[in-house]
């Protein structure tokens with residue numbers, strides 16, 4: 001099955017809004033306390049997390065539907081510009097606050113912009129990993145307050161009203177509609193459905209009554225007036241056509257009635273119909289269901305003493321929010337008069353036991369998913385979504401549509417050569433994992449072959465018997481082994497660890513997830529289509545995977561196509577043992593159970609099993625796939641898999657939301673760091689004959 005692991009924080013943003021290869025040079029404004037810092041290279045050892053908001057001013061947060069901004073787009077350049085709209089009360093009300101107040105506006109832009117975000121479904125909710133924060137979206141249907149409805153239902157006035165209604169419509173099927181008077185509630189369509197039913201089924205004339213309660217309109221206007229007039233005229237037409245002096249098929253209650261009376265109608269009606277063409281949640285069906293459950297008084301008055309007689313029937317428009325939660329309801333397309341008429345007929349035709357089954361099902365749901373349940377769930381979800389946020393430090397960057405808040409973990413800091421070198425010097429079993437593209441060679445380089453300098457640094461590192469050095473790359477094994485042919489002792493994890501080789505002499509070990517590649521026959525033709533339609537893009541076929549590259553295509557178009565391609569591939573490969581991932585200007589399909597994180601884990605487990613647990617662990621990378629390595633290392637440390645905790649340098653290339661604790665600004669800094677430590681490595685370490693080195697042990701492994 002296709003699965004996406006977005007525990008990786010770098011999966012959290014669309015590539016176009018956060019170019020991983022262009023890390024922020026500096027992050028200009030620190031917006032949340034504990035302490036105001038103008039540069040993220042803070043020394044966390046001195047950070048006092050107990051300090052409250054550093055600013056002494058009072059912050060007022062004004063939440064409105066739309067931000068009080070003038071938004072204009074230059075159609076020629078596509079650039080947006082924004083200015084405060086001083087004519088808006090939201091801006092003017094600032095005059096009422098003390099001068100030193102900080103006023104923060106929260107709202108949406110009153111303009112159409114692309115937001116176009118990467119998201120991931122996570123057990124019942126959608127998580128959008130966004131610049132270090134998780135924005136959770138969940139459909140959490142609100143419920144009703146069952147207790148309050150029950151208490152109104154118990155009122156003597158309600159009970160006598162129920163009796164009165166049941167008496168009045170004895171022998172007839174009572175259909176109930178309760179709607180606000182607005183143009184979306186589909187009241188006329190409902191009436192037209194009834195008219196059609198009576199037209200084509202004469203035997204039902206005289207047997208059915210539709211009581212339509214119309215709550216006063218919440219807004220006025222020509223549209224609303226027309227909707228009222230239309231409903232009244234259709235009702236009159238039906239009553240004239242199919243009614244008599246004693247029988248009116250439609251009863252319109254278009255004047256305010258007390259809530260106990262409405263509740264009595266719910267309790268006394270055989271069926272409730274909500275026919276809105278567009279709506280929010282609409283809790284009428286829930287209220288109706290609770291009221292149909294009734295109480296002992298109502299049972300007594302009906303001459304039944306067992307709750308086994310409680311029944312209800314619902315007809316609900318498919319465009320109403322509560323519709324998916326009511327599996328026993330007849331769902332209708334409110335625009336289809338025939339559909340509505342059919343549902344009315346089916347509702348009338350149900351047997352008593354079917355009515356009861358449907359009622360019991362709905363009642364159980366409504367009772368257990370009440371408004372208190374909703375509030376509890378909401379609050380739990382909110383806690384879960386925010387649990388890590390409080391410890392993050394937030395920075396602002398950019399203006400207008402490029403404005404971003406970036407949440408970084410509190411310990412995230414620049415890796416200094418001094419710190420790195422001092423640990424390097426004093427340690428004896430060093431395990432070093434290095435990504436290749438974007439780490440040892442800049443993404444922007446046309447020539448991707450490692451420079452002589454890189455080869456020399458790697459050779460020096462590998463020649464130190466205290467070191468075990470691995471290149472962990474998405475690239476194929478042939479390319480990597482050719483490029484690093486001169487580094488005999490270098491370990492290589494190619495194709496994200498699908499192939500691992502401990503040194504040049506060693507055999508390639510293939511991931512246990514090695515599978516047949518039948519899925520390529522599905523994925524490749526799809527990639528071909530994207531290749532054809534995206535000028536400059538290309539397909540790379542690796543032994544374990546397929547990659548669609550768009551580095552040489554138009555960046556914006558390539559990025560849009562990449563998003564499309566990811567969802568297309570995920571759909572068609574849903575039952576295949578692969579994952580679809582985005583990387584730097586690539587979309588890659590690779591086997592499940594293969595990741596740089598797993599590769600790193602394998603190496604760590606192997607050295608520990610050989611009683612050579614490292615005392616120094618370095619892992620450096622720039623891309624999403626490298627976050628898997630950082631995650632593996634963090635987990636290994638937190639699970640205490642090391643007999644003695646090593647010095648850990650998980651380092652991201654670029655200042656960005658990352659699971660690494662350290663960052664460096666770019667490839668040149670990586671080179672500087674590594675060069676720095678090779679300089680302190682003795683060229684020829686004097687090892688006595690009896691001394692067994694870290695390397696010796698590793699050579700035994702390979």
Ligand SMILES: O=P(O)(O)OC[C@H]1O[C@H](O[C@H]2O[C@H](CO)[C@@H](O)[C@H](O)[C@H]2O)[C@H](O)[C@@H](O)[C@@H]1O
Pocket residue numbers: 435436437438448472473474475476540547549550551552583584585586588623625
């Ligand atoms: O894990 P890495 O060492 O960072 O390698 C990841 C991918 O590297 C290669 O793609 C990169 O270079 C391409 C040009 O040679 C460029 O078009 C692309 O945008 C880069 O991501 C390699 O081709 C991929 O298979 C690796 O997954």
